[in-house]
Structure formats: structure tokens, C-alpha cells
Amino acid sequence: xxxKKLGKIFSPLEYSLNKTYIGYAQSPQVLIFDDFIRIYxxxxxxxKNGKFISHIQxxxxxxxxxxxxxxxxxxxxLGELGCYDEHGIFPINILKFxxxxxxxxxxxxxxxxxxxxxxxxxxMSDDNGKTFQRLGNGPVLSSSINEPYLVVDGFVKVxxxxxxxxxxxxxxxxxxxxxxxxxxxxxxxxxTSLDGIIWEKENKQIIEDSMAYECQALxxxxxIKDRYHMYFAYRNTFDFRDNPNNGYRLGYAYxxxxxxxTRDDKNVGIELSKNGWDSNMMSYPHIFEFNNAVYMLxxxxxxxxxxxxxxxxxxxx
Amino acid sequence: MxxxKKLGLVFNPLxxxxxxxxxxxxxxxxxxxxxxxxRVYFSCRxxxxxxxxxxxxxxxxxxxxxxxxxxEVSKKPILELGNLGxxxxxxxxxxxxxxxxxxxxxxxxxxxxxxxxxxxxxxxCGISNDGGKTFQKMGNGPILSYxxxxxxxxxxxxxxxxxxxxxxxxxxxxxxxxxxxxxEPIYKIRMAISDNGINWTKxxxxxxxxxxxxxxAQASPDVIFSNGKYHMFFCYREASDFxxxxxxxxxxxxxxxxxxxxWTRDDSKVGMDVSKEGWDSEMVAYPHVVNLNNKxxxxxxxxxxxxxxxxxxxxxxxxx
Numbered sequence: 001x002x003x004k005k006l007g008k009i010f011s012p013l014e015y016s017l018n019k020t021y022i023g024y025a026q027s028p029q030v031l032i033f034d035d036f037i038r039i040y041x042x043x044x045x046x047x048k049n050g051k052f053i054s055h056i057q058x059x060x061x062x063x064x065x066x067x068x069x070x071x072x073x074x075x076x077x078l079g080e081l082g083c084y085d086e087h088g089i090f091p092i093n094i095l096k097f098x099x100x101x102x103x104x105x106x107x108x109x110x111x112x113x114x115x116x117x118x119x120x121x122x123x124m125s126d127d128n129g130k131t132f133q134r135l136g137n138g139p140v141l142s143s144s145i146n147e148p149y150l151v152v153d154g155f156v157k158v159x160x161x162x163x164x165x166x167x168x169x170x171x172x173x174x175x176x177x178x179x180x181x182x183x184x185x186x187x188x189x190x191x192t193s194l195d196g197i198i199w200e201k202e203n204k205q206i207i208e209d210s211m212a213y214e215c216q217a218l219x220x221x222x223x224i225k226d227r228y229h230m231y232f233a234y235r236n237t238f239d240f241r242d243n244p245n246n247g248y249r250l251g252y253a254y255x256x257x258x259x260x261x262t263r264d265d266k267n268v269g270i271e272l273s274k275n276g277w278d279s280n281m282m283s284y285p286h287i288f289e290f291n292n293a294v295y296m297l298x299x300x301x302x303x304x305x306x307x308x309x310x311x312x313x314x315x316x317x
Numbered sequence: 318m319x320x321x322k323k324l325g326l327v328f329n330p331l332x333x334x335x336x337x338x339x340x341x342x343x344x345x346x347x348x349x350x351x352x353x354x355x356r357v358y359f360s361c362r363x364x365x366x367x368x369x370x371x372x373x374x375x376x377x378x379x380x381x382x383x384x385x386x387x388x389e390v391s392k393k394p395i396l397e398l399g400n401l402g403x404x405x406x407x408x409x410x411x412x413x414x415x416x417x418x419x420x421x422x423x424x425x426x427x428x429x430x431x432x433x434x435x436x437x438x439x440x441x442c443g444i445s446n447d448g449g450k451t452f453q454k455m456g457n458g459p460i461l462s463y464x465x466x467x468x469x470x471x472x473x474x475x476x477x478x479x480x481x482x483x484x485x486x487x488x489x490x491x492x493x494x495x496x497x498x499x500x501e502p503i504y505k506i507r508m509a510i511s512d513n514g515i516n517w518t519k520x521x522x523x524x525x526x527x528x529x530x531x532x533x534a535q536a537s538p539d540v541i542f543s544n545g546k547y548h549m550f551f552c553y554r555e556a557s558d559f560x561x562x563x564x565x566x567x568x569x570x571x572x573x574x575x576x577x578x579x580w581t582r583d584d585s586k587v588g589m590d591v592s593k594e595g596w597d598s599e600m601v602a603y604p605h606v607v608n609l610n611n612k613x614x615x616x617x618x619x620x621x622x623x624x625x626x627x628x629x630x631x632x633x634x635x636x637x
Contacts, residue, residue, distance in 0.1 A: 082437070117402075138467055148402075
């Protein structure tokens with residue numbers, strides 16, 4: 001694979017939105033229209049207790065990725081008291097299928113012994129993605145016997161009339177030492193559905209590890225000719241925030257049958273820049289076809305605090 | 318109306334002095350019959366911690382079949398608490414056990430602690446290879462978890478087998494209501510069906526209509542087949558101020574069904590209420606109705622939801 005970087009295309013604090021945020025435009029994901037593209041992202045508000053809450057906003061861009069305007073309203077409300085998505089939505093994955101617009105929400109709620117629990121919910125839009133309403137207060141994909149927590153990062157595509165969701169699930173909460181915060185490890189899983197609502201998990205890790213204590217995050221899949229390509233982010237479970245050697249990188253895998261995936265990071269075709277906005281970290285990839293080309297949106301340093309950028313696929317070889 | 322003869326308190330956890338994990342409470346009694354005795358599973362708590370919070374364990378007491386005298390109390394909890402971050406890290410309550418082939422399965426509520434509300438619950442499953450004395454979890458996660466219309470608090474499981482299928486009756490949270498700055502949960506009775514006891518399909522409907530309005534909380538759905546009908550005993554309460562206020566606390570409700578799907582609620586038939594004084598004078602809760610010795614018995618909790626243990630009542634007449 002070979003990608004050409006087109007640079008950072010959106011910095012959240014340069015635009016007015018529905019209210020004032022502290023920054024971040026994380027996990028950009030698209031809804032494509034005939035003559036423009038809508039890019040949803042998660043942006044952070046600070047809570048009274050110093051923690052963060054992620055909200056969904058969007059930016060509409062031209063075919064050349066120039067900003068047309070930004071959302072000035074609540075795109076989707078936070079979940080109700082005690083629900084899986086009470087303390088934030090991050091990320092949101094949009095699927096247009098049979099003239100309906102689906103949003104797979106990754107919802108966050110806070111815990112006491114560990115920081116959070118998550119789940120994947122579903123909302124629909126009847127105004128072309130301007131706002132979304134939930135199908136219910138609970139998630140469509142949640143924990144299960146061997147995926148005990150942290151089901152999140154759902155990415156949905158319909159292939160051959162089957163809904164496929166790639167997502168991540170937690171395998172461990174570990175404290176490096178007794179006084180440190182517990183850190184989580186998660187892996188990429190897969191579920192299928194006939195209606196996008198009732199899902200059956202495959203119940204296995206589908207992408208092999210490249211190191212001990214590896215976290216795998218945000219899978220994104222695209223079919224090009226007869227091959228399915230998956231990009232995702234991966235990092236070390238520990239010391240990943242400030243140590244660039246342990247932070248997020250992009251990983252790559254391919255499959256010809258949606259069942260068996262071959263991890264092939266050496267062909268990822270996109271690396272950290274020597275300097276600049278994506279020189280320490282690359283994460284939260286989102287791949288899509290638009291205007292007869294294949295593009296990748298992604299976040300750079302600091303988990304996307306300063307915005308997101310774009311790359312264009314030049315070759316699959 | 319059914320007529321119950323109260324036999325009194327049969328197990329008081331405050332009488333147990335040698336187990337720090339069993340300090341008070343004996344909640345949600347659930348019976349398995351053996352040849353020479355009955356085993357009553359219940360849930361209990363150690364002393365409250367320095368932050369004012371409890372954990373809960375499940376255990377059992379073996380009782381004489383005839384006079385219900387205590388034969389033995391379990392040496393340790395039947396399940397360990399879950400690992401860091403798991404759904405059952407802070408409690409395993411309540412528990413319901415069923416025999417499957419030559420092993421026993423337990424279905425239990427696993428408790429975690431949350432920031433905005435005090436807790437959340439999901440249903441776990443364990444298997445016993447020692448005749449129901451201890452159980453090993455099937456995995457670190459729940460066997461029944463949250464879904465679109467069951468957003469939180471899946472608890473109070475009762476496992477049954479009817480017509481070669483497994484039925485799980487349980488409660489699912491509907492909303493958290495804030496009263497005096499404190500959130501209290503509302504939950505409703507639900508059901509799931511399984512061929513093997515592991516993979517469950519939710520019925521996704523409330524089984525029991527409300528009598529106290531939409532904020533009625535319903536708990537502990539206990540189902541028994543008798544004389545051609547399925548009978549459900551459960552408990553229900555007001556949304557707030559239900560812990561010590563006798564007029565708003567748990568009472569026992571009743572419903573019947575011929576197909577396990579459509580239930581007719583008829584609390585006027587239940588025949589069980591609080592006593593004028595004593596251990597069950599403020600509430601009656603968490604009923605469990607069983608056939609033993611060719612009779613029908615109800616095991617149930619009294620004041621403060623079983624802080625002082627459980628008692629038994631004997632049905633005079635038939636359950637029909």
C-alpha cells in the first residue's frame with residue numbers, strides 16, 4: 001500500500017461550534033453526499049470534576065476538502081443517567097444503507113475501580129445526518145462471557161447483504177504498580193448481523209498481536225477489487241501517552257474472505273512524519289472512497305487534540 | 318386467595334460468628350433439593366467498608382428436610398468476586414442454581430460500581446463440579462448483558478427448565494429516579510430463553526403489568542409449574558423511600574400463565590403480607606416457592622431486605 005499525505009485539514013479551535021470546547025477532533029468519520037462530504041468527530045468538554053466528556057460535532061467540506069461550514073447544534077444528545085453513553089460518545093460511525101442513515105455510537109460511562117466502561121449503541125437520522133435519535137437507551141453490542149468489558153469502536157459495512165461490524169473489546173485491566181491507575185488492553189473483534197440491530201459475535205481476536213501488551217483500536221475496512229483491507233491503530237498498554245515509542249501507530253491487515261486476516265504492518269504504506277502534527281503518533285484511521293479515490297482520515301500527535309489530517313491512496317501494491 | 322402459614326425465621330446470619338464474609342444479610346433464598354437435605358443458597362455481606370459500601374457474596378445453608386433445622390453453613394462463598402474492572406468485581410448477588418446433567422449451574426447478579434449512579438449489575442454464570450458447593454465462572458464477562466431496551470441493571474436471575482428449554486427470569490433496569498439527590502433504580506420483570514443454558518435469546522418484553530404506575534420496581538421473579546399452570550411470585554415496591562417506610566416497601570405479587578409469555582397479574586390471590594410485628598413486619602420480599610415433602614413452601618425475606626435472614630411459610634391447600 002502507498003499513501004500520499006495531504007496534511008492536516010481541520011483544527012477544531014479555529015471554528016465556531018454549538019458551544020465552547022477545549023479541543024480535540026478525534027476519530028473523524030464520514031457521511032458522503034453528492035457534492036460535499038460531512039466529517040463527524042468527537043470533541044471534548046471538561047466536566048466539573050476535571051474529567052472529559054466527548055460530544056459529536058461535524059464539519060462539511062467540499063470535494064477538495066475545503067471547509068464549507070461546521071455544526072452549530074447538538075448532533076446527538078448524551079445518554080441518560082446510568083446508561084452506557086452517559087459520559088461521552090467517541091467515536092461515531094455512520095453507515096448509509098438502503099436510504100437510511102445509521103450511527104453506531106461508542107458510548108462511555110465512568111466506573112469507580114477503573115476509569116470507564118463502554119458499549120456500542122445505534123441511532124438513526126431522518127434529516128440526512130444532521131441529528132440522530134437512539135433506537136433505545138441501551139447498547140446493541142455489549143460485554144459477554146469472553147469479552148468482559150470495553151466493547152467499543154464499532155465500524156460497520158454491508159457486504160453481500162450482511163452487516164459486518166469490526167470493533168474492539170477489552171481483555172485486561174492491569175496496574176503496572178499498586179499505586180498507578182489501571183490501564184486497559186483491547187483487541188479487534190468481529191460481529192455480523194442481518195438487520196444492523198441484532199448482532200452475533202464471532203467471539204475471537206481476528207488480528208494477531210505484534211508485541212506483548214498490545215492494544216489494538218479503531219478498525220476500518222475497505223474493499224478494493226477482490227481484497228478487503230483493514231487499517232487500525234495499535235500501541236503499548238503502558239506508558240503510551242508521553243513516550244512516542246509506545247504511542248499509537250497505524251497497523252494493516254488484509255483478507256480475501258472477511259474471515260481470515262493476515263497482518264502485514266510492513267506494507268502499511270503510511271508512517272510518522274519526521275516533524276510536524278503527526279510526528280509522534282498516528283491514530284484513529286478512517287478509510288473511505290470519495291470522488292473516485294480512496295482516502296484516509298486520521299489523527300496525529302496527542303490523540304487528535306489539534307485536529308485531523310488526510311491521506312490519499314496512491315497504490316495498493 | 319392462597320393461604321400461607323408462616324413458620325417464622327429459619328436462618329439469621331447474625332447467629333453466624335466465625336465467618337467475616339458472612340456478617341449480615343441472607344438475601345434471595347433459592348433451594349436445591351438433595352436426597353437427605355435441602356440446600357438454600359443466599360447472598361450475604363461482610364461488614365460495611367470504611368467508605369460505607371458493601372460487597373456481597375453468595376453462600377448456602379443446608380437444612381433438614383422435615384424441620385428445616387440448620388445442618389451446615391458453607392465454609393466459603395460459592396463464587397469469588399471478579400477481577401479488576403469486571404462486571405462482578407464488587408458483588409455476586411443474587412444466585413439461582415439448577416442441575417444440568419451431573420453438574421450444577423449458577424446464574425448470579427454481578428455488581429460493579431459507577432460514578433453517576435451507585436452500581437450496575439449484569440448476569441453471570443458458573444459451573445460446579447463438587448455438587449454445588451463452589452462454582453467456577455464460565456468466563457470473566459456476563460452471560461446476559463445490556464441491550465437496546467435493557468440499558469442497565471440485569472439482575473435477580475431465576476433459572477428454570479420447562480419443556481426441555483432453559484428459562485431465565487430476571488429484572489432489567491428502566492430508569493434511575495433522583496429523589497433527595499439520590500438515584501434509585503426502577504426495574505421490570507423480563508425473560509430470556511435458551512436451548513443450552515449458555516446462549517440466550519431475550520424475550521424483550523415486560524412480563525408483568527404495573528400496579529403502582531410506571532415507576533413501580535419489580536424484583537425476584539420466581540416461577541413454578543403446578544396443576545397445569547405456571548405461577549410467578551415476585552416482589553414490588555415504590556420508586557423511593559422504600560427501605561424503612563412500611564407503606565412503600567416490598568410486597569409480594571402474583572401472576573399466572575399457561576404459556577410463560579402472557580401473564581395475568583392477580584396480587585389479590587397472593588395471600589402473603591407483612592406481620593403485625595417481628596422480623597417481617599416492615600416488608601416481605603424475594604419470594605421463592607418450592608415443592609418439598611408433597612407440600613408447597615415459600616422462602617422469603619423480611620425487614621431491610623433480609624438483613625436478618627429468611628423465613629418460610631407453608632401453603633395450606635394446593636397451588637392451582
